[in-house]
Amino acid sequence: MGETFSWLIAGPFMYLAVIIFVAVTLKKVVTIASMPRHLRWDLYPIAHEGPAGSVFQKVEFWKQPRAVHLAYELAEMAEEIFLLKRTFLYNRKMWNFSYPMHAGFYLIIGWIGLVKFGALLELIVGLKVSGASTVFWAQALNAATILAGAAGLVLGLFGCLGLLWMRYTDEDLKDFSSPVTFLNLYLLIALFGVGLVAWLVEDPSFVLARGYVASLYVFKPAVLPPIMTFEALLLGIFLIYLPFSRMLHFAAKYFFYHNIMWDDEPLVAGGSLDKTIGGYLHFKAEWSAPHLKSGGSWLEQATTNPAKPKEEGK
Amino acid sequence: MKHKVRLKDMAKPAEVLCPLAVTDLDPVPGYEERPFKQVKPEWKEKYDLSLDGFSALALTPPATKEAEEELVNKFLRGLEKLFTKENNWTFMQPTALSTDYCVRCNTCNEACPVYVESGRQDIYRPNYRSELLRKIYQRYFTTEGRLLGSFVGADVELNWRTIYRLAELTYRCTICRRCAATCPVGVDNGLMNRELRKLFSQELGIASEGVHKGGTMRHLQTGSSTGMTPAAFLDTIEFIEDDIEERIGRRIKIPIDKKGADILLIHNAGEFVSWPENPAAFAILLDAAGIDWTLSSESMGYEGVNYGTWYDDFQFARVAVAQVQAAKKLGVRRIVVGECGHATKALVEIADRVCVGDLAIPREGCLPLLEQIVTSGAIKFDPSKNNFPITLHDPCNMVRLMGIVSPQRNVLKAITPPGCFREMPNAGVMNYCCGGGSGFAVMNSMNFPEWRDSVASRMKAKQVLEAFSDCLDPSIPKYYCAPCSNCKGAARDALMEYYGFRDKYNIIYGGLVELMVNAMVDIEKPFVSWEDEF
Numbered sequence: 001m002g003e004t005f006s007w008l009i010a011g012p013f014m015y016l017a018v019i020i021f022v023a024v025t026l027k028k029v030v031t032i033a034s035m036p037r038h039l040r041w042d043l044y045p046i047a048h049e050g051p052a053g054s055v056f057q058k059v060e061f062w063k064q065p066r067a068v069h070l071a072y073e074l075a076e077m078a079e080e081i082f083l084l085k086r087t088f089l090y091n092r093k094m095w096n097f098s099y100p101m102h103a104g105f106y107l108i109i110g111w112i113g114l115v116k117f118g119a120l121l122e123l124i125v126g127l128k129v130s131g132a133s134t135v136f137w138a139q140a141l142n143a144a145t146i147l148a149g150a151a152g153l154v155l156g157l158f159g160c161l162g163l164l165w166m167r168y169t170d171e172d173l174k175d176f177s178s179p180v181t182f183l184n185l186y187l188l189i190a191l192f193g194v195g196l197v198a199w200l201v202e203d204p205s206f207v208l209a210r211g212y213v214a215s216l217y218v219f220k221p222a223v224l225p226p227i228m229t230f231e232a233l234l235l236g237i238f239l240i241y242l243p244f245s246r247m248l249h250f251a252a253k254y255f256f257y258h259n260i261m262w263d264d265e266p267l268v269a270g271g272s273l274d275k276t277i278g279g280y281l282h283f284k285a286e287w288s289a290p291h292l293k294s295g296g297s298w299l300e301q302a303t304t305n306p307a308k309p310k311e312e313g314k
Numbered sequence: 315m316k317h318k319v320r321l322k323d324m325a326k327p328a329e330v331l332c333p334l335a336v337t338d339l340d341p342v343p344g345y346e347e348r349p350f351k352q353v354k355p356e357w358k359e360k361y362d363l364s365l366d367g368f369s370a371l372a373l374t375p376p377a378t379k380e381a382e383e384e385l386v387n388k389f390l391r392g393l394e395k396l397f398t399k400e401n402n403w404t405f406m407q408p409t410a411l412s413t414d415y416c417v418r419c420n421t422c423n424e425a426c427p428v429y430v431e432s433g434r435q436d437i438y439r440p441n442y443r444s445e446l447l448r449k450i451y452q453r454y455f456t457t458e459g460r461l462l463g464s465f466v467g468a469d470v471e472l473n474w475r476t477i478y479r480l481a482e483l484t485y486r487c488t489i490c491r492r493c494a495a496t497c498p499v500g501v502d503n504g505l506m507n508r509e510l511r512k513l514f515s516q517e518l519g520i521a522s523e524g525v526h527k528g529g530t531m532r533h534l535q536t537g538s539s540t541g542m543t544p545a546a547f548l549d550t551i552e553f554i555e556d557d558i559e560e561r562i563g564r565r566i567k568i569p570i571d572k573k574g575a576d577i578l579l580i581h582n583a584g585e586f587v588s589w590p591e592n593p594a595a596f597a598i599l600l601d602a603a604g605i606d607w608t609l610s611s612e613s614m615g616y617e618g619v620n621y622g623t624w625y626d627d628f629q630f631a632r633v634a635v636a637q638v639q640a641a642k643k644l645g646v647r648r649i650v651v652g653e654c655g656h657a658t659k660a661l662v663e664i665a666d667r668v669c670v671g672d673l674a675i676p677r678e679g680c681l682p683l684l685e686q687i688v689t690s691g692a693i694k695f696d697p698s699k700n701n702f703p704i705t706l707h708d709p710c711n712m713v714r715l716m717g718i719v720s721p722q723r724n725v726l727k728a729i730t731p732p733g734c735f736r737e738m739p740n741a742g743v744m745n746y747c748c749g750g751g752s753g754f755a756v757m758n759s760m761n762f763p764e765w766r767d768s769v770a771s772r773m774k775a776k777q778v779l780e781a782f783s784d785c786l787d788p789s790i791p792k793y794y795c796a797p798c799s800n801c802k803g804a805a806r807d808a809l810m811e812y813y814g815f816r817d818k819y820n821i822i823y824g825g826l827v828e829l830m831v832n833a834m835v836d837i838e839k840p841f842v843s844w845e846d847e848f
């Protein structure tokens with residue numbers, strides 16, 4: 001019974017969770033990406049303009065080539081992603097916990113990568129990744145895996161506990177924390193906490209984890225020991241839940257920065273943006289305030305003067 | 315005192331949810347607070363002042379249950395429209411993302427001058443309005459909200475109180491977007507505030523009178539938000555020509571409706587009425603620099619403001635399109651917007667995706683042009699003529715929202731002696747709003763101006779005091795340079811009148827061009843004076 005349960009969790013359920021995670025995340029990303037191009041709503045400094053700063057600072061700026069330096073944009077994004085720059089600058093207390101939590105995630109993602117890589121090596125080359133290996137880089141891979149996994153679990157747990165403590169004790173945060181906010185934190189605490197216990201008790205060198213991943217590759221899911229089964233259950237639940245929750249901000253953030261704050265593409269007459277917006281002008285808007293024309297297209301609205309007819313009628 | 319007002323409380327009956335008193339506010343050094351004026355009893359009877367004891371909208375509560383139901387339904391219909399592309403292609407993506415992905419970390423709170431200066435009152439948190447919007451949206455339009463209710467946070471009841479308080483609350487934010495600049499995720503509470511204002515305006519016909527009836531509607535009706543008709547505009551120009559002659563001893567013919575000019579200059583028409591020395595200074599400078607320019611006397615062509623920027627996409631588009639059409643008619647090569655932050659942002663940038671096809675004619679702000687005038691050497695300046703302490707206000711719309719940071723500084727450096735120009739704290743993109751943003755400078759109904767001057771402008775008052783901390787003595791004349799018409803309005807009402815900076819510290823305010831003309835070698839009499847009332 002126990003083994004069947006473990007197999008169901010570690011096997012079919014895990015495949016399902018990964019599929020749902022990928023599909024829903026993709027769907028959400030596509031939905032966001034296909035929303036109409038909005039009016040410009042820039043916020044400066046715009047990273048890709050680089051140190052020269054805003055193009056609006058120049059006379060006849062439209063004559064200048066548009067400054068889009070990908071390197072500056074990537075550098076700013078990297079600072080934000082890997083250091084949580086804005087939280088560091090403007091909310092240090094939260095950064096003290098939010099940063100370890102995010103670092104925990106990144107380390108765990110790195111750990112998953114290392115475990116997968118190790119599993120592939122074992123499958124394809126037949127090389128055993130282990131501390132006892134005589135091959136240097138198999139030993140190094142083993143050490144890196146242990147370091148990333150252990151540090152990720154400890155930092156993640158510490159960060160989540162700190163954030164939970166803040167949400168319970170900070171009066172101002174409380175009103176903005178609904179039960180689901182706490183649920184999210186408890187789920188993460190369980191994920192990191194149980195993972196930590198499983199590592200300590202059942203799989204200190206991640207041999208089982210690597211073997212398990214290898215078993216998933218060949219569609220012969222391994223049976224896991226009890227704590228690891230529980231961790232797999234939690235991970236599956238987390239993966240399914242993640243894209244439905246506000247934790248998907250990791251993907252949304254890209255659009256916030258790249259497509260909203262930093263979208264400074266100018267409209268050029270006859271260009272593709274001109275055509276796109278020109279298309280939107282045929283949308284029928286259904287707003288119903290008295291100064292608007294009911295059922296009129298956007299273009300009609302924009303060229304109607306609600307104040308004029310009254311004047312003429314006088 | 316901090317008043318604990320939970321989000322859920324918005325729906326609750328209470329005479330005033332957050333009864334603000336001057337003792338709640340963050341103190342301004344050297345300023346003795348005067349208690350707020352008593353609210354007139356007839357206002358109390360007629361209007362809803364139940365948010366904080368102030369009213370920007372003069373809303374009367376619905377008389378019957380049916381009227382309340384209609385209000386609630388209309389609000390919900392409007393809310394739904396914010397999330398459909400046909401009704402809101404203009405801002406749907408940022409609205410939807412800001413609705414779904416705030417992580418409720420409150421990082422944005424400390425960035426907001428209104429929140430901080432109010433003594434950190436809950437209701438003024440940048441994310442308070444957005445959170446209310448989210449909770450209502452969740453409750454009525456999402457599956458998890460309908461099924462799980464308060465577990466997912468969908469716990470705000472929607473009644474007339476919630477709606478009216480929320481409407482008032484949207485006029486407690488200057489849309490300066492300083493909060494957005496600090497949000498780690500990218501959520502824009504300034505935008506969310508504007509979306510809410512838009513919902514109220516476009517669906518319920520609720521908007522501030524100063525911004526809508528006396529603003530865009532009057533603009534569309536008479537040609538200017540000031541009510542100045544084309545004929546009155548021409549009279550004003552004549553008056554300004556006389557004024558220039560008196561000031562500099564020679565007459566300048568201000569070009570009007572010059573076909574095919576290089577530049578059509580569009581001022582905020584408030585300048586012609588309240589600060590004619592500003593368009594006068596522009597005329598002197600452009601004439602001396604030999605620039606081929608013109609003003610337009612066409613209805614909408616002499617008025618740069620676009621109050622739709624702050625509350626209504628359609629009003630925004632109508633004004634922007636009409637302004638560009640006026641330029642088209644003249645066949646000018648480019649439009650330059652005068653010293654007005656929101657007008658610059660609205661016409662140069664936001665309108666970029668409204669003025670399509672043959673309306674896509676080049677538009678720019680005036681600050682780079684002023685810098686070019688200084689660096690080109692076309693005019694000789696003597697910096698020693700500006701030998702007094704000067705500080706510079708960065709209008710949010712030009713600086714944080716357009717990134718125009720250095721031209722005005724380069725101008726000041728060229729026309730002032732070393733040591734006279736001093737930055738205020740947080741200068742540049744992290745500046746604080748003057749308190750007049752989002753239409754506050756032109757909103758004067760009921761007791762709202764008292765709230766605006768005491769709360770919204772308070773941070774600016776403190777910054778100005780800090781910038782001049784070494785020369786506050788009234789024997790030293792000082793200049794607060796605000797190259798934006800709205801910011802000058804706020805300076806006049808709040809800094810000069812409410813906080814008494816002119817009388818107490820001998821600080822005056824004005825634009826950048828006045829300082830430029832003041833430094834012109836060819837002009838003998840000082841253009842800037844502490845004797846006249848500007």
Ligand code: SF4
Pocket residue numbers: 415416417418419420421422423441496497498499500501502503
């Ligand atoms: S808007 Fe941004 S800074 Fe403010 S609470 Fe939400 S995520 Fe945090």
Ligand code: SF4
Pocket residue numbers: 425426427428429439440441486487488489490491492493494503504507
């Ligand atoms: S936009 Fe400005 S005033 Fe409005 S909430 Fe944000 S910081 Fe405060």
